[in-house]
Amino acid sequence: MKxxxxxFKALSDETRLRIMVLLSEEELCVCQIxxxxxxPQAKVSRHLTVLRYAGLVKDRRDGLxxxxxxxxxxxxxxxxxxECFRKCLRKEDAFKTDLSNxxxxxxxxxxxxxxxxxxL
Amino acid sequence: MKxxxxxFKALSDETRLRIMVLLSEEELCVCQIxxxxxxPQAKVSRHLTVLRYAGLVKDRRDGLxxxxxxxxxxxxxxxxxxECFRKCLRKEDAFKTDLSNxxxxxxxxxxxxxxxxxxL
DNA sequence: ATTATATATTCAAATAATCGAATATAGATA
DNA sequence: TATCTATATTCGATTATTTGAATATATAAT
Numbered sequence: 001m002k003x004x005x006x007x008f009k010a011l012s013d014e015t016r017l018r019i020m021v022l023l024s025e026e027e028l029c030v031c032q033i034x035x036x037x038x039x040p041q042a043k044v045s046r047h048l049t050v051l052r053y054a055g056l057v058k059d060r061r062d063g064l065x066x067x068x069x070x071x072x073x074x075x076x077x078x079x080x081x082x083e084c085f086r087k088c089l090r091k092e093d094a095f096k097t098d099l100s101n102x103x104x105x106x107x108x109x110x111x112x113x114x115x116x117x118x119x120l
Numbered sequence: 121m122k123x124x125x126x127x128f129k130a131l132s133d134e135t136r137l138r139i140m141v142l143l144s145e146e147e148l149c150v151c152q153i154x155x156x157x158x159x160p161q162a163k164v165s166r167h168l169t170v171l172r173y174a175g176l177v178k179d180r181r182d183g184l185x186x187x188x189x190x191x192x193x194x195x196x197x198x199x200x201x202x203e204c205f206r207k208c209l210r211k212e213d214a215f216k217t218d219l220s221n222x223x224x225x226x227x228x229x230x231x232x233x234x235x236x237x238x239x240l
Numbered sequence: 241a242t243t244a245t246a247t248a249t250t251c252a253a254a255t256a257a258t259c260g261a262a263t264a265t266a267g268a269t270a
Numbered sequence: 271t272a273t274c275t276a277t278a279t280t281c282g283a284t285t286a287t288t289t290g291a292a293t294a295t296a297t298a299a300t
Contacts, residue, residue: 001134001137001138001212001214001215002134004137004209004212005132005133005134005137008128008129008131008132008137009128009132009257011128011132012125012128012129012131012132013125013257013258014121014122014125015258017121017124017125017128018121029276029277030276030277030278031275031276031277040259040260041276041277041278042259042260042261042262042277042278042279043258043259043260044277045276045277045278045279046258046259046278046279047258048277048278049278049279061266061267061277063267063268063276064266064267064268064274064275064276064277065276065277066276066277066278075208076204076207076208077201077204077208077209080200080201080203080204081197081200081201083200084196084197084200087196088195088196088197089124089197092121092124094121095121129287133287133288135288149246149247150246150247150248151245151246151247160289160290161246161247161248162247162248162249162289162290162291162292163288163289163290164247165246165247165248165249166248166249166288166289167288168247168248169248169249181247181296181297183246183297183298184245184246184247184296184297184298185246185247186246186247186248241300242299242300243298243299243300244297244298244299244300245296245297245298245299246295246296246297246298247294247295247296247297248293248294248295248296249292249293249294249295250291250292250293250294251290251291251292251293252289252290252291253288253289253290254287254288254289254290255286255287255288255289256285256286256287256288257284257285257286257287258283258284258285258286259282259283259284259285260281260282260283260284261280261281261282262279262280262281263278263279263280263281264277264278264279264280265276265277265278265279266275266276266277266278267274267275267276267277268273268274268275268276269272269273269274269275270271270272270273270274
């Protein structure tokens with residue numbers, strides 16, 4: 001019972017829902033999510049922690065970056081919801097904006113480009 | 121966006137989730153829900169109001185009784201969730217107890233039986 | 241008209257969730 | 271070692287949610 005209540009609780013926040021829709025498109029590091037959603041670092045990090053604690057996302061470290069992606073759905077409901085995030089929610093205006101922002105952000109990882117340029 | 125946050129918010133409470141699973145089985149009046157869940161009247165009524173406000177359930181009056189049932193799903197997510205309530209959640213132990221309690225309650229509407237007996 | 245029953249609402253208290261600002265940590269670089 | 275960058279956590283304040291107890295409303299029965 002609690003597992004389902006916690007699932008819905010984890011999803012009942014605008015920031016977390018926006019993150020879930022982004023991640024249902026592809027794996028992203030925290031700073032890419034910050035950029036796409038135009039939200040402060042602490043806020044994004046906090047909500048990612050909630051989602052991770054709820055078992056909805058997983059993370060992996062790569063150097064300084066920590067990449068987040070959707071976890072394996074733990075039951076039928078999660079499976080259905082994840083599918084909805086990919087198929088239905090992304091068509092909603094608000095989420096479409098986030099997604100197109102995200103495309104720009106991952107297309108130009110500015111800091112990274114700058115650093116590599118310095119190296120060459 | 122808000123519509124989806126509100127949907128998940130409405131479902132992120134144990135009492136409301138239990139009610140939704142009951143109602144995905146069949147239409148019930150408030151006192152039947154109270155009996156099945158063994159919860160006080162005010163609590164059930166309040167949560168029904170939240171669900172109704174979220175557009176997840178509808179009600180109809182029949183004399184003293186007000187019967188609640190699931191509303192028409194307003195989008196793909198709701199459609200999927202309602203289906204999960206019927207097909208998956210009902211298999212969970214906690215919900216199974218509620219459902220079997222509910223069967224007993226609608227099988228023996230005690231007050232009603234008593235009143236009819238007096239009439240005869 | 242009074243009483244009884246089913247349901248809804250109000251109120252104040254308790255609990256939980258969210259936030260911005262500041263600080264901490266961990267890995268990379270110099 | 272000292273410094274930089276990405277991410278996480280803590281703190282106090284604010285806001286939202288849930289609750290029991292009491293009360294209100296609406297219909298039905300006497």
